[in-house]
């Protein structure tokens with residue numbers, strides 16, 4: 001059985017700001033993207049990685065392909081994250097059985113997490129890490145609370161999101177005009193109820209500058 005990863009690194013990092021997309025910034029000696037690439041490289045559950053980058057970053061893509069033997073292919077991503085994933089899925093069509101779709105801006109995945117996700121996908125077809133809400137959760141419109149949501153049912157979803165390849169490919173085909181913010185939604189709408197693996201909040205996505213400060217502290221303490 002072949003298991004591949006799609007590493008989404010084609011975003012511009014608008015909320016983060018600056019000229020260099022956040023995934024290519026250096027975090028204590030290596031690029032943010034390399035933290036997850038290293039885990040995929042080391043994991044015995046991952047056979048190959050497809051890397052998607054923004055236009056203008058082909059030199060970085062080439063050098064990462066040189067450095068990490070599991071990067072089998074790189075290409076440019078699309079305008080939105082979902083467009084990037086679609087490209088990755090087309091590249092991998094008929095080449096793998098299971099696919100792990102991951103944000104390059106989420107550096108702190110672990111070998112144990114990859115293993116758990118891959119094992120669970122055999123049973124549940126779609127699986128992702130998530131954290132249960134720790135704060136009280138309100139539904140807010142225009143700055144005013146409409147209602148309080150039941151916290152025990154609220155889960156904040158991370159990546160890698162792991163799927164049986166044919167299932168997620170079909171989901172993207174069926175909802176090709178949608179641009180959902182994550183990949184699970186494409187199979188949720190097919191009636192699948194993806195399995196959530198409760199995970200550490202350290203697997204956060206670097207979205208704004210303050211996330212980078214937290215990421216620096218995580219690396220300094222070796223805490224992931």
Ligand SMILES: Nc1ccn([C@@H]2O[C@H](COP(=O)(O)OP(=O)(O)OP(=O)(O)O)[C@@H](O)[C@H]2O)c(=O)n1
Pocket residue numbers: 007008009010011012013014015016021023052077078079080081082083084102103104105106205206207
């Ligand atoms: N067209 C896009 C947009 C996003 N991503 C990737 O998807 C992940 C999660 O996206 P996000 O944090 O939203 O990154 P950006 O789109 O770069 O950020 P922003 O929305 O602030 O511009 C990131 O690894 C990002 O590089 C991608 O591959 N292709």
Ligand SMILES: C[C@](O)(CO)[C@H](O)COP(=O)(O)O
Pocket residue numbers: 081103156157158159181182183205
């Ligand atoms: C896929 C994701 O990381 C799951 O939490 C998230 O939805 C990406 O959202 P973004 O708006 O592209 O940052």
